[in-house]
Amino acid sequence: MTKPIHSLALISYHTSPLAALGGYKTGGMNVYVRELARELGRRGVRVDIFTRREAPTQPDIDTSLGEHVRVVHIDAGTYGVKDPNDLRADVPVFVKGIYKFAMQHDTGYDLIYSHYWLSGLVAEKLREAWRIPAVQMFHTLGAMKNRIASEPAPRVDLRVVDEMRIVRWADRVVAATQAEYAQLLWLYRTDRRKVSIVPPGVDAAQFTPRPREAARQAVGLQPGERMLLFVGRLEPLKAVDSVIRALAAIASVAPQTLKSVRFTIVGGEPGNPERKRLAALAERLDVARWVDFVGPKDHTQLPDYYSAAEVLLMPSDYESFGMVALEAMASGTPVIASNVGGLAYLVREAETGYLVPVRDPVALAERIRDVLADPVRRDAMGVAAHERAQQYDWRCIADQLMDVFTQARTSQRTRTGNI
Ligand code: UDP
Numbered sequence: 001m002t003k004p005i006h007s008l009a010l011i012s013y014h015t016s017p018l019a020a021l022g023g024y025k026t027g028g029m030n031v032y033v034r035e036l037a038r039e040l041g042r043r044g045v046r047v048d049i050f051t052r053r054e055a056p057t058q059p060d061i062d063t064s065l066g067e068h069v070r071v072v073h074i075d076a077g078t079y080g081v082k083d084p085n086d087l088r089a090d091v092p093v094f095v096k097g098i099y100k101f102a103m104q105h106d107t108g109y110d111l112i113y114s115h116y117w118l119s120g121l122v123a124e125k126l127r128e129a130w131r132i133p134a135v136q137m138f139h140t141l142g143a144m145k146n147r148i149a150s151e152p153a154p155r156v157d158l159r160v161v162d163e164m165r166i167v168r169w170a171d172r173v174v175a176a177t178q179a180e181y182a183q184l185l186w187l188y189r190t191d192r193r194k195v196s197i198v199p200p201g202v203d204a205a206q207f208t209p210r211p212r213e214a215a216r217q218a219v220g221l222q223p224g225e226r227m228l229l230f231v232g233r234l235e236p237l238k239a240v241d242s243v244i245r246a247l248a249a250i251a252s253v254a255p256q257t258l259k260s261v262r263f264t265i266v267g268g269e270p271g272n273p274e275r276k277r278l279a280a281l282a283e284r285l286d287v288a289r290w291v292d293f294v295g296p297k298d299h300t301q302l303p304d305y306y307s308a309a310e311v312l313l314m315p316s317d318y319e320s321f322g323m324v325a326l327e328a329m330a331s332g333t334p335v336i337a338s339n340v341g342g343l344a345y346l347v348r349e350a351e352t353g354y355l356v357p358v359r360d361p362v363a364l365a366e367r368i369r370d371v372l373a374d375p376v377r378r379d380a381m382g383v384a385a386h387e388r389a390q391q392y393d394w395r396c397i398a399d400q401l402m403d404v405f406t407q408a409r410t411s412q413r414t415r416t417g418n419i
Pocket of ligand 1: 321322
């Protein structure tokens with residue numbers, strides 16, 4: 001019989017689970033690694049998260065994520081934020097640093113769980129040396145990035161080649177949704193038997209409906225004001241400009257609808273280029289008076305934002321999952337999202353929110369008006385959203401992942417004849 005997993009090496013090479021969220025590059029994956037590690041730690045699984053040291057001030061080991069969880073900072077080339085291709089070149093140094101750490105601390109692991117393409121390259125080396133099973137989750141796939149790039153972006157062919165290799169050797173691959181499963185099969189020719197669909201989770205105790213009035217006060221809403229909310233990294237792929245265009249569309253046909261409406265944008269520091277672009281667009285379309293840029297917020301502050309909002313808007317060009325939509329739903333807030341990727345699975349049309357075509361401000365405007373016009377329906381959708389989110393509680397998701405880890409162990413033993 002396959003033994004259960006007691007210790008895990010989580011690889012999050014290019015970004016730290018301790019990083020502040022809502023920056024250009026820090027979002028869903030950081031939350032995933034952090035929350036999963038915490039949940040496994042609570043169960044007594046020993047988790048070491050290996051991440052690149054971004055600044056000399058970061059300690060070798062950080063234990064702030066809770067019992068049994070250590071964030072281990074490993075030196076890999078120069079400090080600071082780096083381009084993925086430079087990070088790729090530093091993989092061998094990072095791997096060496098992990099070996100050294102494990103040897104110095106006399107530590108071994110039952111399994112490697114690596115996140116994003118670059119960490120897969122790290123896992124590729126570690127599993128050979130340690131002879132343990134490895135599970136990979138990509139979070140985003142290079143082949144999808146190539147397909148949806150709306151403006152000329154550097155193509156990521158080298159990354160795709162790496163990803164193709166990773167799916168060959170990985171003992172198991174975790175897909176967040178049915179859509180990612182299909183992409184792994186059709187774009188990467190992954191062996192379907194090694195792919196498990198396990199979505200990211202949500203902390204259902206933290207993200208739960210809060211008393212509305214208190215939440216509204218906590219986020220600074222004035223009596224009578226109604227908030228439309230966006231939360232996330234500010235980058236063009238999030239298509240926040242669609243909301244600004246939707247506000248302009250509403251203003252042109254039914255300006256009274258926008259009376260007392262605030263469109264609150266959480267995420268994106270003041271210097272963020274997308275934030276500047278959005279602010280300029282709002283000015284140009286004469287809707288700036290309804291738009292508030294409040295910058296990145298700590299995860300612990302978000303439940304108040306979600307609970308205070310009439311609706312969460314996520315009009316992204318693409319989302320492999322969309323944790324923000326799930327957090328809003330868990331908080332009892334309906335979601336209007338574009339009908340793509342993970343969002344198409346999370347949002348049930350007219351039940352927990354609405355799905356609209358990508359970059360269709362008129363359709364988005366109509367749905368915003370629907371929500372604002374019918375508070376009873378809005379509340380019913382919020383209740384249904386909350387209920388639907390419960391199946392994504394990290395406790396359920398961690399159970400499913402533990403099963404995947406066990407399967408990985410079995411397949412690695414079969415492969416190596418080490419039964
Ligand atoms: N987030 C946050 N503060 C911010 C902006 C975002 O804590 O100011 C968190 C948000 O709550 C979510 C994650 O960052 O957990 C974003 O994940 P999502 O899957 O929505 O988007 P991604 O960043 O993966 O594109």
